[in-house]
Amino acid sequence: MNQYILALDQGTTSSRAIVFDHRGHIVATAQREFPQILPAPGQVEHDPEAIWDSQLAVAREALASAKLTAADVAAIGVTNQRETTILWDKTTGKPVANAIVWQSRVSAPICEELKAAGCEPVFRAKTGLLLDAYFSGTKIKYLLDTHDGLRARAAQGEILFGTVDSFLIWRLTGGQCHVTDVSNASRTLLMNIHTRQWDDELLKLLTIPRAMLPEIRSSSEVYGQTDAKWFGAPIPIAGDAGDQQAATFGQTCFTPGSAKNTYGTGCFLLMNTGKKSKMSDHKLLTTIGWQIGDEVTYCLEGSVFIGGAVVQWLRDGLGLIDSSAEVQRLAATVPDSGGVVLVPAFVGLGAPYWDPYARGAIYGITRGTTAGHLARAAIESMAFQTRDLLEAMQQDAGVSLAALKVDGGAAVDDGLLQFQADILGTSVQRPVVCETTALGAAYLAGLAVGYWKDTSDLSAHWAIDREFFPTLSQADRQKRYEQWQEAVRRSLNWDRPH
Numbered sequence: 001m002n003q004y005i006l007a008l009d010q011g012t013t014s015s016r017a018i019v020f021d022h023r024g025h026i027v028a029t030a031q032r033e034f035p036q037i038l039p040a041p042g043q044v045e046h047d048p049e050a051i052w053d054s055q056l057a058v059a060r061e062a063l064a065s066a067k068l069t070a071a072d073v074a075a076i077g078v079t080n081q082r083e084t085t086i087l088w089d090k091t092t093g094k095p096v097a098n099a100i101v102w103q104s105r106v107s108a109p110i111c112e113e114l115k116a117a118g119c120e121p122v123f124r125a126k127t128g129l130l131l132d133a134y135f136s137g138t139k140i141k142y143l144l145d146t147h148d149g150l151r152a153r154a155a156q157g158e159i160l161f162g163t164v165d166s167f168l169i170w171r172l173t174g175g176q177c178h179v180t181d182v183s184n185a186s187r188t189l190l191m192n193i194h195t196r197q198w199d200d201e202l203l204k205l206l207t208i209p210r211a212m213l214p215e216i217r218s219s220s221e222v223y224g225q226t227d228a229k230w231f232g233a234p235i236p237i238a239g240d241a242g243d244q245q246a247a248t249f250g251q252t253c254f255t256p257g258s259a260k261n262t263y264g265t266g267c268f269l270l271m272n273t274g275k276k277s278k279m280s281d282h283k284l285l286t287t288i289g290w291q292i293g294d295e296v297t298y299c300l301e302g303s304v305f306i307g308g309a310v311v312q313w314l315r316d317g318l319g320l321i322d323s324s325a326e327v328q329r330l331a332a333t334v335p336d337s338g339g340v341v342l343v344p345a346f347v348g349l350g351a352p353y354w355d356p357y358a359r360g361a362i363y364g365i366t367r368g369t370t371a372g373h374l375a376r377a378a379i380e381s382m383a384f385q386t387r388d389l390l391e392a393m394q395q396d397a398g399v400s401l402a403a404l405k406v407d408g409g410a411a412v413d414d415g416l417l418q419f420q421a422d423i424l425g426t427s428v429q430r431p432v433v434c435e436t437t438a439l440g441a442a443y444l445a446g447l448a449v450g451y452w453k454d455t456s457d458l459s460a461h462w463a464i465d466r467e468f469f470p471t472l473s474q475a476d477r478q479k480r481y482e483q484w485q486e487a488v489r490r491s492l493n494w495d496r497p498h
Contacts, residue, residue, distance in 0.1 A: 002072070003072055003073065003074040003451070004019050004020060004021055004027060004066070004068060004072055004073055004074065005019070005020045005073070005074055005075055005076075005077060005442040005445055005446050005451060006018075006019055006020075006059065006062065006063065006073050006075075006076045006077070006235070006442075007019075007020060007076075007077045007078075007079065007239075007438035007439065007441040007442040007445070008055055008059055008076060008077070008078045008079070008168065008438075008441070009079050009080075009243070009435075009437050009438040009441065010051060010055050010078070010079070010080045010081060010164050010165075010168060011080075011081050011243065011264065011265065011437075012081045012084075012101065012102070012103070012264070012265040012266075012309075013033055013034075013036065013265055013309075013312065014031050014032060014033040014034065014054070015031070015032055015034065015051065015054035015055040015057075015058050016029065016030070016031040016032075016058060016435075016438065017029070017030050017031075017055070017058040017059040017061065017062040017063075018062060018435055018438040018439075018442070019062050019063065019065075019066045019068065019073075020438075020439065020442045022451070022452075023461060024433060024439060024442075024443075024458070024461035025433070026433065026435060027066045028062045028063070028065040028066035028068075029062060029065075029435070030057075030058035030059075030061035030062040030065060031058060032054040032057060032058050033054075034046070034047075034050040034051065034053075034054045035047065035050060036101075037098060041495075042104070042105035042106070042108075042347050042348065042356070042495075043104050043105065043106045044100075044101035044103045044104040044347065045098035045099060045100060045101060045104065046084065046098060046099040046101055047095075047098060047099070048086050048088065048095040048098070048099050048167060049095065051099065051164060051167070051168075052167070052168070052171055055168060056171075056230065059230075059231070060230075060231070063231065069231075069232060069233070070226075070228075070231040070232050070233035070234070070235050071233060073231075073235050074236075074445075074446065074449050074451045075222075075235065075236045075237070075238040075239065075445040075446060075448065075449045075451065076172075076226065076235050076236065076237045076238065076239075076445060077237075077238065077239030077240070077246075077438075077440075077441030077442045077443070077444050077445030077446070078165050078168055078169060078237065078239065078240045078441060079165070079239075079240075079241055079242065079243050079246035079437050079438065079440065079441035080163060080164035080165040080168065080184070080242060080243060081101070081102060081164055081243060081265075082102060082163060082164075082183075082184060082187045082242035082243060082244065083102035083134055083135050083136050083139075083163065083187050083188075084099050084100065084101045084102050084136075084163060084164050085099060085100045085136045085139035085140055085143070085161070085163065086099045086161070086162055086163070086164065086166075086167045087140070087143055087150070087154075087159055087160070087161055087212075088159070088160055088162075088167065088170075089158065089159065089160075090157065090158055090159065090160050090175075091158070093170075093171065093175060096143075096147065096150060096159060097143055097147060099164075100139040100142065100143065102134055103134075103265075103266075103305055103306075103309075103347045104133065104139070104347070105133045105347055105348055105356045106133065106139070106142055107133040107138035107139050107141065107142040108133040108348075108356040108357075110133075110138040110141055110142060111131045111132055111133055111138055111356075114131050114138075114205065115131050119131065119205055122201065122202070122205070123189055123202065123205075124279075126192045126193070126194070126199055126201075126202060127186070127188075127189055127190075127191065127192070127193060127199075127202070128186070128193050128277060128279065128285055128286025128287055129187070129189055129285055129286075129287075130283065130285070130354055131189075132354055132356070133356055134303065134305075134350065135187055135188060135189045136161075136163060136187060136188040136189065136190070137188050137189030137190050137202070137206050137208065138189065138206065140161055140206070140208050140212070141206045141207060141208060144207070144208070151207075151209075154208075154209045154211065154212045155209040155211060156211070157209075157211040157212075159212055160178055160212055160214070161208075161212040161213060161214070162178070162180065162214055163180060163184045163187070163188070163242075165180055165181070165184050165240050165241075165242070166178065166179065166180045166184070166214045169223060169224070169237055169240065172226045172227065172230060172237060173223075173224040173225065173226060173227060173237065174227035174229075176224050176227075177223050177224040177237070178214045178215065179214050179215045179216075179217050179223050179224075179240070180214040180215075180216060180217070180240070181216070181217055181218060181219040181240040181241055181242075181290075181291070182196050182216060182217075182218065182219060182288045182290070182291045182296065183219055183240075183241045183242045183245040183246075183287070183288050183289065183290055183291075184240070184241070184242045185198075185214075185216045185288075186287050186288040187242060187287065189202060189206070190202050190203060190206070190208065190213070191216065193277055193286065193287070193288055193298075194277065196216060196288070196291070196296070197216065198210060198213055198216070217240070218291040218292060218293065219239065219240055219241045219245075219249075219290040219291050219292065219444050220238065220239055220290070220291075220292045220293075220444040220445070220447045220448045221238065221448050222236045222237070222238045222448055222449065223237050223238070223240065224236075224237055225237070236445075236448075236449060237445075238444070238445040238446075238448035238449050239441050239442070239443070239444030239445030239446070239447075239448060240441075240444070241290055241440060241441060241444055243262075243264070243268075243437045244262060244268040244270055244301065244303075244437075245270070245287070245288070245289050245290055245299070245440070246436075246437050246438075246439075246440030246441045246444070247260060247262045247268075247270075247407055247408070247436045247437040247440055248260050248270045248272065248289055248299060248440065249289070249290055249440035249443055249444060250407070250433075250435075250436030250437060250438070250439035250440030250441075250442075250443060251405045251407060251431065251436050251440075251462070252455070252458055252459045252461075252462045253270070253271075253272045253405065254272065254297075254455050254459065255272060256272050256273055256274035257271065257272065257397065257399050258271070258272050258405075259271040259272070259393070259401055259404060259405065260404070260405040260406065260407060260436070261386055261389075261404055261405070261406050261407075261408075262406075262407050262408040262411075262436075262437065263307050263308055263382055263406065263407070263408035263409065263410035263411050263416070264307060264308055264408040264409060264410075264437075265306075265307060265308055265309045265312075266303060266304050266305050266306060266307045266308075266309065266350070267303075267304035267307035267308075267382055267385055267386055267389070267408075268301065268302070268303055268304070269301065269302040269386060269389040269390060269393060270287075270289070270299045270300070270301045271299060271300045271301075271393055271397055271401075272289060272297060272298075272299055273286075273298050273299060273300055273397065274297070274298065275295070275296065275297065275298070276298060277298045278298065278300060278396065278397070280300060280392070280396045281395070281396060282352055282392035282393075282395055282396055283351055283352040283353075283354055283392065284300050284301060284302050284351055284352065284389070284392050284393060284396055285300070285301045285302070285303065285351070286298065286299075286300060286301075287299050287300075287301050290444065292444075292447065300393055300396055300397060301351075302350075302351040302352065302388075302389030302390075302392060302393055303350040303351050304350050304351070304382075304385040304386070304388075304389065305345075305346075305347050305348065305349065305350045306344040306345070306346050306347065306360075306381075307382045307385070307408075307410065308324075308382070308408065308409055308410045309344070309346070310342070310344040310346075310378045310381055310382070311324050311327045311378060311379075311410070312324065313344070313346065313378075314327060314374070314375060314378055315327075318374075320371045320374065320375065321375075324409075327375050327378070327379065327413075328379075328413050328414075328415060330371060330372055330375040331372060331375040331376040331378075331379050331415055332372075332415065333370070333372035334370065334372040334373055334376055336376065337364075337373050337376040337377040337380055338364070338366070338368065338369060338370075338373040338376075339364040339366070340362065340363070340364045340365060340369055340373045340374065340376070340377040341362070341363045341364055341377060341380075341381075341483055341484055341487040342360075342361075342362050342363075342374065342377040342378050342380075342381050343358075343360060343361045343362075343363075343381065343487050343488055343491045344360050344378070344381050345358035345359050345360045345361070345488075345491050345494075346359070346360045349488070349491070349492070351388070351389055351392065352388055352389070352391075352392045353388075353488065353492065355492050355493060357492075357493050357494060357495045357496040357497075358488075358491050358492045358493065358494055358495075359491060359494040359495050360491070361487065361490065361491045361494075362374070362377070363487045363490070379410075379413065379415060379416050379419070380419055380423075382410060382416060382420075383416060383419045383420040383422075383423050383424075384423060384481070384484040386420060386424070387423050387424055387481060388488075390404070390424060401426055402426065402427075403426060403427045403428070403429050403467075404420070404424065404426060404427070404428050404429065405429050405431065406420070406428055406429065406430055407430075407431065407434050407435075407436040407437070408434070408437075411430055411434050412434065414466075414468075417430060417466075417468045418468050418471070420468070421468040421469055421470045421471075422470050422471055422472040422477065423472070423477060423480060423481060424470070425470050425472075425474070425477055426470065427467055427468065427469050427470070428467070428468040429464050429466075429467050429468075430464070430465045430466050430467075430468075431462060431463060431464060431465055432463045432464070432465045433461075434465075443458050
């Protein structure tokens with residue numbers, strides 16, 4: 001194989017592009033951060049043009065770094081921060097507002113109104129989701145409700161909606177393709193996950209015009225070609241999946257019961273539940289993992305809003321470190337957290353609590369508390385939240401996980417993964433290629449153009465870099481976890497309006 005796959009990985013805090021070869025190895029990579037816009041507590045926005053500019057720039061940079069041209073690329077796969085909502089003018093292509101980011105709680109009042117009207121069971125049954133500000137549907141409604149004239153223009157088909165994948169594909173194809181895949185569509189509160197179609201009843205409840213919506217497609221097919229002006233010649237765009245589903249695919253979790261956890265801006269635990277959707281009794285989400293041909297794979301998901309973003313807060317908010325990589329060294333200055341527990345509920349808490357009014361808190365501070373203890377507690381908060389998810393998921397699925405596959409930026413931290421194994425009481429496996437989100441997008445694109453034959457071809461590429469085993473006693477593990485649960489309990493409902 002003398003061609004390569006280009007994966008575009010558009011994340012919450014940075015845009016990344018990675019070139020993969022036929023063995024699933026990284027040939028070149030480029031990454032660029034872009035600004036976070038924080039209009040008010042609990043609200044997060046992005047400039048869609050900053051998303052586009054950074055993503056195009058790193059795509060070109062990665063190809064240049066590998067000394068490749070468009071002719072050397074068999075296909076492009078796209079993966080993206082999910083639920084983040086962009087509206088743009090169909091004629092000019094210009095965004096009509098900032099993107100409302102998945103973390104933003106700005107549409108929480110809309111969710112409260114819908115719950116009070118008794119609508120949540122309908123959304124739950126059709127979408128597998130909870131009525132929460134996390135998802136795109138209420139963000140669209142918020143934008144249509146708060147921008148003069150936008151709703152009428154949207155009804156006329158002048159305004160398009162897309163999650164980030166749709167926006168990027170639309171731009172890359174010169175406005176020729178307004179599409180999304182089932183995994184991203186399953187996060188909007190607008191698609192029925194059983195029929196895999198936009199649902200008229202849900203659109204009516206959220207007063208969203210159907211004319212705005214992209215066409216729903218599978219996760220692995222040729223959607224269109226890039227405009228020649230971007231890379232010098234057209235390249236097929238052939239894979240699309242939300243970042244967490246792409247990471248699950250990249251981790252080759254192809255059999256029911258297999259699971260992975262991604263430590264990115266948030267933490268996301270997904271378990272493959274097979275060809276049938278499984279509803280959760282513990283406030284987890286039922287979501288579509290991916291669709292290849294006519295075959296759909298469903299997953300259970302637990303979503304944590306603030307994972308690795310807590311390290312960004314130590315850097316940008318407190319100034320304790322100059323770069324995110326320094327957190328490991330700072331945490332290593334102390335043997336443990338010294339009794340300090342940090343609940344990073346900066347934008348509320350996700351699964352299994354679903355409290356948009358929870359707020360961040362630090363407990364257990366004494367005169368002896370140092371920056372090292374805060375760093376250690378911040379890292380541990382990712383592991384504690386992951387255990388919250390796994391406890392709920394194992395009860396829903398009725399299985400005990402033998403090992404947890406992990407990935408994401410923070411998975412390079414040996415201290416985090418050791419504590420994760422300790423607090424779970426199960427082994428944690430880090431693969432050789434930790435960029436599994438981009439790898440999953442590459443795999444989906446490659447399958448569509450015959451670059452790889454089938455999923456068994458992909459499974460042969462997965463290899464363990466290191467496995468971490470529990471060292472804590474059961475008594476110590478339980479004591480630490482109960483302390484965490486008490487800290488969370490005290491943080492709930494902190495900012496609820498009175």
